[in-house]
Amino acid sequence: MKTRLLVAVLLTGIFSATVAADTWRGQVTPYVWMPSLAGDIRPTSSAPTLSTRQSFGDILDELDAAFFLHATARRDRLVLFGDISHASLSTSASLAPGVSIEGRARQTSLTAAAGYQVVQAPDLSVDLLAGARLWRARASVDVPALGLSAAESERWVDPLLAARLRSDFTADWSAIVYADVGGFGVGSDATWQAVGSLNYRLNDALYLSAGYRHLELRYEDNGTRLDIEMSGPLLGATWRF
Numbered sequence: 001m002k003t004r005l006l007v008a009v010l011l012t013g014i015f016s017a018t019v020a021a022d023t024w025r026g027q028v029t030p031y032v033w034m035p036s037l038a039g040d041i042r043p044t045s046s047a048p049t050l051s052t053r054q055s056f057g058d059i060l061d062e063l064d065a066a067f068f069l070h071a072t073a074r075r076d077r078l079v080l081f082g083d084i085s086h087a088s089l090s091t092s093a094s095l096a097p098g099v100s101i102e103g104r105a106r107q108t109s110l111t112a113a114a115g116y117q118v119v120q121a122p123d124l125s126v127d128l129l130a131g132a133r134l135w136r137a138r139a140s141v142d143v144p145a146l147g148l149s150a151a152e153s154e155r156w157v158d159p160l161l162a163a164r165l166r167s168d169f170t171a172d173w174s175a176i177v178y179a180d181v182g183g184f185g186v187g188s189d190a191t192w193q194a195v196g197s198l199n200y201r202l203n204d205a206l207y208l209s210a211g212y213r214h215l216e217l218r219y220e221d222n223g224t225r226l227d228i229e230m231s232g233p234l235l236g237a238t239w240r241f
Helices: 002-021 056-062
Strands: 025-033 036-042 050-054 063-075 078-096 099-121 124-143 148-168 173-182 190-201 206-221 224-240
Touching: 025 206, 036 056, 036 124, 050 056, 050 099, 078 124, 078 148, 099 148, 124 173, 124 206, 124 224, 148 206, 148 224, 190 224
Parallel strands: none
Antiparallel strands: 025 063, 025 224, 036 050, 036 224, 063 078, 078 099, 099 124, 124 148, 148 173, 173 190, 190 206, 206 224
C-alpha cells in the first residue's frame, strides 16, 4: 500500500512538472527610450550628407512620432523574442554660412529571434538566440537656398546573433543584459546594440524597469548612407502572463 502511494505521488509530481514545462509563459514590455543621436545621413549619391549630433532634448523638439515594444515567450528552455521600434524626426544643420540643410528621417525595425536557455539556475539564466531584424528607413534632405531636394526609402533584413542574461538579486529586484550583433554585409554592413535594465517586481504580473540602450547601424547601398549611433536611458513596464 505504501509502495503504491509512493508511486502515485511520484507520478503526480512528474506529471505536474511536465505540464509546467509544456506551458507557454509570456511577457510584453512597452517602453520609452530617450536617446541622443549622432551620425551621417545621405539619401542618394547626388545628395549632400547631413551630419548631425543631437541630445535627447534636441530630438524631443524635432520628434514627430515614436513607439517601442518588446515581448518574449518561453516554453521550458525554448525562448522566442520580438521587438518593434519606430521613430520619425526632422532636423537641420548649416551647410555653409547662410545655407541651411534640412533633413527628415523615419526608421522602423522589427526584430524576431528564437533560442535556447543554456543556463537555468534559481537566480541566473542565460539565453542564446539567432534571428533577423527587418529595417525600413526613409531619409530626405533639402537645401532650400540651392533648390536641392532628395529622398530615398530603403528596406533590408539583417541576420542577428544575440544573448540575454537575467540575474535575480532578491525576490523583487533583478537585472537584465541583452546584446545582439548582425548585418555581416548581408543587409547592412554592420549593426549592434546593447541593453541593460534594473527591474522591480510590483507583483507576480507587473514589473517596472529602468535602464540604458545603445544602438549602432552602418548601412550603405547605391549611394544611400546611414551611419548612426543612438544612446540613452529607457523606462518600461512589463506585464507577465
